[in-house]
Amino acid sequence: MxxxxxxxxxxxxxxxxxxxxxxxxxxxxxxxxxxxxxxxxxxxxxxxxxxxxxxxxxxxxxxxSGKEELLAQLLESTVTPSLVCARELLADDTRPAEGRLWELCRTDVELLCAGPHNLGGLYLLPEVRTERFAGFHAVRAELKDGYRQLIAATAAGGALAKSGLDLRTDLVFGLIEGVILVHRSDPERPVSEFARATADAALRIAGA
Known part of the structure; x- marks a missing residue:
């Protein structure tokens, strides 16, 4: 049958x-x-x-192949959609960089917190630091560079020295991923509320 x-x-x-x-x-x-x-x-x-x-x-x-492959795929699934968004925003030079940066921050937070399971919490696993997860780290690094380029394109970012731009990028990226912990401790709060508040805070950190 x-x-x-x-x-x-x-x-x-x-x-x-x-x-x-x-x-x-x-x-x-x-x-x-x-x-x-x-x-x-x-x-x-x-x-x-x-x-x-x-x-x-x-x-x-x-x-x-086993548990590691499953974890690697889950980790990459939390970053790849945000990277697609970052590429689209970087290519759209018809809009001010400040607005595009805000949109990336909001979208990234919503994607990180989406779904029934807090997959972003898996970033904190010690196993994730190993070479087995190089693919995830490469995608994550490209996403972070997208943030860096958008910050650099803002009026405030354009005036920064390289060390200052790198610091602002680290702080903004850290803020976005830090929402994982906040959301885990307050899962009932609407994700859209997290996303907008985080995007607002990120622009202040970036000086935009």
Whole structure:
């Protein structure tokens, strides 16, 4: 009998998770996001991730190499949309840099705090400092450089020496990522409120 859900067949799956309609890899990422942010990365085994996704541990390795790959993909998923936004804003020189910087800050905060799980909190894991997560760090560094370019393009930023521009960029970027902790301690506050307030504060730090 054919499957109407579009799932691959032939590998046994445990009945731990309702049928979400996701492809197996996406289902594993969803399960990992939930478990890493609620139980903790170190405390979560690949077996538990597989069971939460509704499959056996052996089947999981048909889709991902292990727990580190899942974490790397989740981390990159928190940065890539913001980087796309930064590239678009950098290319739009018809608008003042101050407005584009504010928009990037607001959008970045909303993306960091989006979704049912606080994936930004995974940035704080000690494991993330290792070479295995070089891809995440490269994307994050490009996003940070986007902030730097927008700050430099503002009237105040254009008057800064390189050391001053680097400091302002570090402070603004640190403020944006620091919202992760604030949001974790106050999850009921509307994300849009966090986003607007953070963008306002970022422009003051940038001197714009």
């Amino acid at each position: 054919g499957s109407s859900s579009g799932r691959r067949v032939g590998r046994p799956r445990a009945a731990q998770r309702p049928d979400s309609g996701l492809e197996p890899r996406a289902e594993l990422l969803a399960a990992a996001a939930e478990l890493f942010t609620t139980r903790g990365y170190a405390a979560t085994t690949t077996r538990v991730v597989a069971e939460r996704a509704g499959m056996r541990q052996a089947s999981m390795y048909h889709y991902v």
